[in-house]
Amino acid sequence: MSEKKYVVTVARQYGSGGRLIGKALAESLGIAFYDKELITLAAKKNGMNEKIFESVDERPTNSLLYSLAMGAYGMDGSYSYWGDISMPLNDKVFQLQADLIAELAEKHSCVIVGRCADYVLRNRKDVANIFLFADFDYRVQRAIKEYNVSPDKAADIVKKTDKKRASYYNFHTNRTWGDTDTYGISLNTGILGPDKSVEVLKNYIETLFG
Secondary structure, three states, X not given: OOOOOOEEEXXXXXXXXXXXXXXXXXXXXXXXXXXXXXXXXXXXXXXXXXXXXXXXXXXXXXXXXHHHHHOOOOOOOOOOOOOOOOOOHHHHHHHHHHHXXXXXXXXXXXXXXXXXXXXXXXXXXXXXXXXXEOOHHHHHHHHHHHOOOOHHHHHHHHXXXXXXXXXXXXXXXXXXXXXXXXXXXXXXXXXXXXXXXXXXXXXXXXXXXX
């Protein structure tokens, strides 16, 4: 790879291997990797308790009408009154993470998993957006084997986690989570497997930025 700076964002269905593949891809490309690491970095940067970030991480907020009433959003959907203490916690944490994502993208090449990174970096030209998915049964079995989820609860957890991620993304971006128009490439990791998925994605990234 050349030394040209770029960012890879990874959106993923639960159980599709987003973190595993994203981290392996970053290692293969020799660039930084961020997933839950963003929680620790954002908390430290803003002098906040890390548990606060964890409690609302990628969780949708029900506070849209409240936020509009209190002036937290501008007419264009932007956070026009970020300093207002009335802004709900979920929205504050989202904005802090968004600021950090933008800062990291300016700083160095990296892979960022989740947290609406594709939307946060939507105005940059040096970004490759990826969506990882897989068949439902594959993801259920992976949740049981890789995440130690109870077999009798696995299917329900997969459904609820996907719903949570979709709601979080749709709320903050006014886009549709998983919409193919948003991503440069969508990959079925259940068919390819983790190693082959990394290989395909690396070739894709090198084609774009190499």
